[in-house]
Structure formats: structure tokens, C-alpha cells
Amino acid sequence: MMLGLGVGAVLLGGAAHGAFYRNSPIFGRPISRLAGADRAVALTFDDGPNPDATPVVLDALAARGVKATFFILGRHAEHWPDLVKRVADEGHAIGNHGYFHRKLQFKSPSYVRQDLALGTAAIERASHVKPSLFRAPHGFRSPWVTAIARSFGQQTVGWSLGVWDSDRPGVESIARRTVEGAKPGSILLLHDGDGYDPSGDRMQTAHAIPLIVDRLLAQGYRFDLLDAA
Ligand SMILES: [Zn+2]
Numbered sequence: 001m002m003l004g005l006g007v008g009a010v011l012l013g014g015a016a017h018g019a020f021y022r023n024s025p026i027f028g029r030p031i032s033r034l035a036g037a038d039r040a041v042a043l044t045f046d047d048g049p050n051p052d053a054t055p056v057v058l059d060a061l062a063a064r065g066v067k068a069t070f071f072i073l074g075r076h077a078e079h080w081p082d083l084v085k086r087v088a089d090e091g092h093a094i095g096n097h098g099y100f101h102r103k104l105q106f107k108s109p110s111y112v113r114q115d116l117a118l119g120t121a122a123i124e125r126a127s128h129v130k131p132s133l134f135r136a137p138h139g140f141r142s143p144w145v146t147a148i149a150r151s152f153g154q155q156t157v158g159w160s161l162g163v164w165d166s167d168r169p170g171v172e173s174i175a176r177r178t179v180e181g182a183k184p185g186s187i188l189l190l191h192d193g194d195g196y197d198p199s200g201d202r203m204q205t206a207h208a209i210p211l212i213v214d215r216l217l218a219q220g221y222r223f224d225l226l227d228a229a
Pocket of ligand 1: 046097195
């Protein structure tokens with residue numbers, strides 16, 4: 001009886017760790033930093049496309065010849081398929097962020113499978129790109145999320161540094177937190193969309209991108225795309 005309780009507590013503790021820590025290896029190890037990267041970082045954007053912020057982000061990246069990885073939300077891709085196509089056409093990588101943006105850690109396997117399938121289909125319809133990466137909303141996973149993503153041919157990605165740009169702390173704060181927190185190999189998480197509002201305001205993030213890119217370039221960084229291993 002005591003042993004049973006103990007084992008249960010360990011399992012529960014393990015499950016909580018895997019669900020709430022985006023880079024936890026317990027539910028399958030996600031990519032959380034660039035492998036073997038010296039002075040490289042990866043810029044990643046979640047929750048787009050967004051009709052206002054995404055074009056500004058794309059313009060800033062194009063002007064500097066920098067590529068990023070966009071984790072597209074299927075629901076938003078259906079609103080603005082042309083923006084998804086533009087992301088792909090301009091040479092950026094596209095990952096799946098699911099469709100509904102519900103936290104997945106307590107959802108059933110069939111719910112997770114449907115969410116990932118709808119997200120994948122919306123991306124493919126808009127851009128003809130078959131995504132090979134997946135990032136869970138808020139990074140929350142369960143024992144089956146990573147495996148289901150793999151069954152779609154999508155490797156699960158975490159991140160090294162988030163700067164709470166969704167809270168809109170100001171353009172300079174977003175830029176400073178990102179630049180000061182970046183290290184060789186960092187996967188930087190930013191948001192060109194609002195996961196809960198298709199036209200939510202992400203202009204602070206959009207306007208921070210030129211500052212972030214220029215300052216990191218000045219420090220000798222390059223920007224790598226995420227590639228599925
Ligand atoms: Zn998200």
C-alpha cells in the first residue's frame with residue numbers, strides 16, 4: 001500500500017513536470033536549443049498569421065536577409081491563407097501550432113490528434129508546405145502529444161528563451177529582454193499573433209524585430225532555421 005502510494009506520487013510528479021516544463025524530456029525530448037551552434041540563434045514566432053503584425057515582421061526580416069521559423073495556428077491560417085503562403089514563399093520555415101490553441105496537457109489522444117490534423121491541413125491548404133515541426137500551445141504536453149506529432153511527421157520543438165512579449169511590455173523591453181537573454185544556440189520565442197484573438201495586437205513584437213535582429217547581428221550572431229532532426 002505504501003509502495004503503491006509512493007509510486008503514484010512519483011508518476012504524478014513526473015507527469016506534472018512533463019506537462020508544465022516545455023523542454024522536459026519525460027514525454028519525449030523536444031528540440032530546445034540549436035545543436036552544435038556557436039554564434040547562432042533561431043528566431044521563432046507563434047500564433048500567427050496576424051493581419052497587422054505578420055507583414056511587418058516579414059518586411060523586417062526580408063530587409064535584413066534573415067530567416068525565421070513560424071509556428072502557424074490553423075485557425076488563423078484559415079483567416080489569412082495568403083500570409084501563410086507569403087511566409088513560405090519568402091523562405092521561412094513553417095511549423096504546426098495546432099488549430100484551436102487549447103492547452104493540450106489534459107486533452108485526450110483523439111482531441112490532440114484532431115487538433116494537429118486540422119492545423120496541418122490548414123497550413124497545407126494555404127501554402128502547400130507539409131510542416132515537419134510542431135510546437136504545443138504554451139509548450140504543454142502529455143504522454144501522447146509528442147508521439148502524435150511524430151505520427152504526423154512533426155518533431156516537437158520547445159524554446160530556450162521567452163520574453164513575455166504577449167503581455168505587451170513595450171517595444172524596447174521586448175528587444176532588450178531578447179537580446180540580453182540570447183546565448184549561442186538559443187531558440188528565441190516571440191509572437192506575431194495572438195492565440196486567442198485572430199486580430200489581436202502584436203505590433204510591439206513586430207516593431208521590436210528590427211532592434212533584435214540588428215543588435216544580435218552587431219554581436220556577431222547569425223540566424224538559423226529550425227530543421228527537423
Ligand atoms: Zn501559442
